[in-house]
Structures are given as C-alpha cells and as structure tokens.
Amino acid sequence: xxxxxxxxxxxxxxxxxxxxxxxxxxxxxxxxxxxxxxxxxxxxxxxxxxxxxxxxxxxxxxxxxxxxxxxxxxxxxxxxxxxxxxxxxxxxxxxxxxxxxxxxxxxxx
Amino acid sequence: xxxxxxxxxxxxxxxxxxxxxxxxxxxxxxxxxxxxxxxxxxxxxxxxxxxxxxxxxxxxxxxxxxxxxxxxxxxxxxxxxxxxxxxxxxxxxxxxxxxxxxxxxxxxxxxxxxx
Numbered sequence: 001x002x003x004x005x006x007x008x009x010x011x012x013x014x015x016x017x018x019x020x021x022x023x024x025x026x027x028x029x030x031x032x033x034x035x036x037x038x039x040x041x042x043x044x045x046x047x048x049x050x051x052x053x054x055x056x057x058x059x060x061x062x063x064x065x066x067x068x069x070x071x072x073x074x075x076x077x078x079x080x081x082x083x084x085x086x087x088x089x090x091x092x093x094x095x096x097x098x099x100x101x102x103x104x105x106x107x108x109x
Numbered sequence: 110x111x112x113x114x115x116x117x118x119x120x121x122x123x124x125x126x127x128x129x130x131x132x133x134x135x136x137x138x139x140x141x142x143x144x145x146x147x148x149x150x151x152x153x154x155x156x157x158x159x160x161x162x163x164x165x166x167x168x169x170x171x172x173x174x175x176x177x178x179x180x181x182x183x184x185x186x187x188x189x190x191x192x193x194x195x196x197x198x199x200x201x202x203x204x205x206x207x208x209x210x211x212x213x214x215x216x217x218x219x220x221x222x223x224x
Contacts, residue, residue: 004151006151009149034212043215043216043217043218044199044215045214045215046212046213046214049212086151086152096154096157096167097142097152097154097213098154099144099151099152099153100151101149101150101151102151
C-alpha cells in the first residue's frame with residue numbers, strides 16, 4: 001500500500017541554522033514525490049517535486065530510492081520558512097496523491 | 110486570486126442534517142479532489158473525479174457523496190451518515206489524472222463544525 005510518513009510533528013530551528021524535514025514512503029512501483037507547504041493564512045501550495053530537480057526558496061529534496069526517502073533540506077533557515085510542510089506521493093500513472101501527516105517548521109529568531 | 114474557490118469558509122451542521130460544500134475551478138483542469146484534514150493526520154482523500162460525470166471513492170468516502178455535472182464544479186455533500194464530520198475540507202484540482210507529474214492546486218478550504 002502507498003504510505004508517506006513524516007516522523008516529526010514539530011521541528012524548531014534557529015534562524016541561519018540548517019534544516020531537514022524528513023519524509024519516508026512505501027510504494028511498490030516508481031513513485032513521484034512532492035513537497036507542499038502551507039504558510040499561515042495561505043492555501044496549501046506546491047513547493048517542489050522530485051522530477052524537476054529544482055531548488056525553490058533555497059529548499060532542495062533528493063529522492064533516495066534505496067532508503068525510500070525524500071527529505072527536504074535548506075542550508076540556512078529563514079523566519080519566513082515557518083510553515084506546515086507536507087510530503088506527498090503519487091503513482092507513475094498519476095494515481096491518487098497520498099499525503100504525509102505534515103511537519104510544522106518553526107524558525108526562531 | 111483565481112484558481113479554485115471553496116465556499117463557504119465556515120459551515121455549521123445540525124445533527125441529522127446534510128450539508129453541501131462548494132468547489133469551483135477556472136483552471137480548465139479535468140481532475141478534481143476532495144480531502145479531509147484532521148490534526149496530526151495529514152490529508153485523507155474522500156472522493157476524486159477524473160472527468161465530468163465520473164467520480165471514484167477515495168480512502169474515506171463513507172458518509173459523503175459528490176457529483177460532477179460540470180467540469181468546473183465538484184460539490185461535496187456531507188450526509189447525516191458521517192458520524193464525525195467536524196474537520197477542515199480541502200478541494201483540489203489538477204490537469205488530467207493520467208499525466209503523472211502534474212501537481213494539485215488547492216482551495217482555501219471549508220471548516221465544518223457540528224452544532
């Protein structure tokens with residue numbers, strides 16, 4: 001069965017510190033992985049997807065098929081990065097998205 | 110800010126009453142989805158639709174119903190059979206389901222509470 005886990009409900013870091021939000025998945029085929037973000041009082045929106053291999057707002061995420069992980073990283077956290085982050089998975093034919101439980105990132109001044 | 114519009118923002122339901130949540134999109138997307146968001150559980154899929162006049166049950170469809178009479182609209186009805194309807198409901202859309210790497214666009218959500 002498809003499943004996404006995010007082990008940390010809350011992650012607090014100081015401004016300028018590196019941050020890593022963990023995401024692990026289980027899927028029998030070749031999944032597509034995404035990170036979504038929800039800032040305070042804003043709608044849920046796409047942050048980045050593994051297939052694009054892009055860096056958005058300084059965040060990157062590498063798909064590690066061996067470890068079935070898609071951790072989100074940023075070398076220097078900013079206060080405006082404080083938000084709720086969801087890791088999501090979909091199958092290689094665009095089947096249903098499966099979302100993780102989310103991690104709330106709090107960047108302290 | 111266009112895209113996906115959900116209404117109302119807040120909704121209250123009495124015991125035994127059905128309520129309908131509206132979701133409209135002007136993105137010309139074929140696929141539309143309804144999720145339920147509960148604290149600590151992420152988003153759980155209720156129903157999805159790939160095309161007009163077609164929809165499929167998601168993981169937690171019991172107590173809910175949908176219709177897809179128009180491409181732009183995908184209303185969700187929370188029936189009296191749903192025993193724990195208090196939650197935040199999110200609607201999303203995406204380009205046709207078969208194109209695997211197309212992300213979903215979300216609405217602002219509707220918060221449903223029981224009186």
